Amino acid sequence: MSKWCVHVYDTVGSTNDIARNLPPWNAVRANHQISGRGRHGRSWISQYGGLWLSLVLPVGRERDVWGTLPLAMGWAIVKVIKDLGAHEVRLRWPNDILVRNVKLAGLLVEQFYEDAAVIGIGINVLNRPEQIHQELPCKATRLSDIVNQVPALHELTGLILKTTEDVHRQMEKNGFTAILEEINAACGWGSPRQAELELDEGIRREFFIGVNKYGELITKNDSGHVCYYPPFRVKLFREI
Ligand code: BT5
Numbered sequence: 001m002s003k004w005c006v007h008v009y010d011t012v013g014s015t016n017d018i019a020r021n022l023p024p025w026n027a028v029r030a031n032h033q034i035s036g037r038g039r040h041g042r043s044w045i046s047q048y049g050g051l052w053l054s055l056v057l058p059v060g061r062e063r064d065v066w067g068t069l070p071l072a073m074g075w076a077i078v079k080v081i082k083d084l085g086a087h088e089v090r091l092r093w094p095n096d097i098l099v100r101n102v103k104l105a106g107l108l109v110e111q112f113y114e115d116a117a118v119i120g121i122g123i124n125v126l127n128r129p130e131q132i133h134q135e136l137p138c139k140a141t142r143l144s145d146i147v148n149q150v151p152a153l154h155e156l157t158g159l160i161l162k163t164t165e166d167v168h169r170q171m172e173k174n175g176f177t178a179i180l181e182e183i184n185a186a187c188g189w190g191s192p193r194q195a196e197l198e199l200d201e202g203i204r205r206e207f208f209i210g211v212n213k214y215g216e217l218i219t220k221n222d223s224g225h226v227c228y229y230p231p232f233r234v235k236l237f238r239e240i
Pocket residue numbers: 013014015016033035036037038039040042043044045046051052053054095096103104105106107108119120121122123124129135136139140141
């Protein structure tokens with residue numbers, strides 16, 4: 001039997017702000033968010049027709065979990081979308097889900113308490129974010145453009161809850177390393193590529209190599225030096 005208790009709203013500010021007051025294994029879904037947010041103060045367009053969902057998950061007290069949780073949960077969403085028949089779905093470190101090179105979904109993982117995480121998941125399903133945001137044409141896509149049969153939002157929610165619960169269990173049992181192996185084996189990152197990293201100290205161009213067991217980005221710079229970046233250090237990660 002599922003552990004989840006789901007609360008459904010029509011309009012909210014951000015589902016993450018409702019979920020932050022709930023204990024683990026509660027989930028909040030809204031049809032519309034007025035102030036949906038992304039990372040580093042960016043906004044997230046959340047019209048009717050998309051899936052705007054926040055899950056409260058229990059986490060152990062080990063520091064490493066925080067770096068790896070967004071990737072593990074991103075991988076859970078990729079699995080759900082692949083199972084719906086979509087091809088070429090992959091992760092872009094640290095929290096994007098892309099179809100080819102355009103963004104289908106994003107995750108915002110926030111920690112309000114030491115032992116619980118709020119996993120905010122935004123998936124474009126029937127909505128067209130590019131109608132609201134002038135920058136997004138060619139950068140965003142939606143589920144209904146890539147699968148033949150789009151599940152109803154409550155069904156999609158059910159699939160996500162089940163898969164995130166499975167991945168969470170797998171993480172508790174075997175740690176993140178096993179999931180990382182699965183991501184790498186299934187080409188979760190796509191092919192090797194050059195990337196641009198926006199850091200507090202400026203922009204760097206480096207070569208994406210992969211992700212380590214702490215969820216840190218591994219890159220190589222022009223002089224062959226290998227660098228490691230935890231997600232909070234990188235404001236923007238662009239593939240070139
Ligand atoms: C993210 O941030 O990708 C995390 C998005 C998480 C949204 C969920 S919805 C449920 C929960 N409640 C919330 O308030 N948030 C979470 P980031 O990597 O910072 O990407 C933000 C950027 O993506 C924006 O600056 C835009 O360029 C672009 N963007 C905004 N809305 C989009 C959309 N609907 N589809 C595709 N791209 C979008």
